Amino acid sequence: RQIASLGIYPAVDPLTSTSSILAPEVVGQRHYDVARRVQEVLQRYKELQDIIAILGLDELSEEDRVTVNRARKVQRFLSQPFFVAEVFTGMPGIFVPIEDTVDSFEQLVNGDLDDLPEQAFLNVGDADSARAKARELEANA
Numbered sequence: 242r243q244i245a246s247l248g249i250y251p252a253v254d255p256l257t258s259t260s261s262i263l264a265p266e267v268v269g270q271r272h273y274d275v276a277r278r279v280q281e282v283l284q285r286y287k288e289l290q291d292i293i294a295i296l297g298l299d300e301l302s303e304e305d306r307v308t309v310n311r312a313r314k315v316q317r318f319l320s321q322p323f324f325v326a327e328v329f330t331g332m333p334g335i336f337v338p339i340e341d342t343v344d345s346f347e348q349l350v351n352g353d354l355d356d357l358p359e360q361a362f363l364n365v366g367d368a369d370s371a372r373a374k375a376r377e378l379e380a381n382a
Contacts (some may be wrong), residue, residue, distance in 0.1 A: 286312030318364035
């Protein structure tokens with residue numbers, strides 16, 4: 242429910258969801274490593290929620306603020322326009338090759354997309370689409 246309340250569909254929590262095929266011997270080492278790094282970022286963000294609620298973002302260390310910003314972008318990026326989400330979003334689904342998805346998440350957790358606003362990650366399929374959406378958002382600001 243919390244994920245759906247953010248307008249993110251499909252509303253899947255990567256911290257509570259498990260998959261027996263998310264194993265290096267099935268998906269490959271790089272895919273596995275990137276997925277685990279994404280989970281680490283989201284887990285740290287979850288751990289910081291109470292501190293943020295009580296003290297605010299300004300009281301976090303610079304490292305934790307970076308983690309929070311990346312986690313929020315990851316959350317929005319999980320709203321990729323899947324065909325199964327068309328019913329909820331009204332947006333047509335698109336096909337994104339798995340390698341593009343892994344590349345995009347890797348760029349996110351590496352900080353290569355830190356300069357983009359989090360709104361740029363909502364309902365886009367890959368990092369290039371997020372960059373294009375960021376330019377569009379800036380042009381319309």
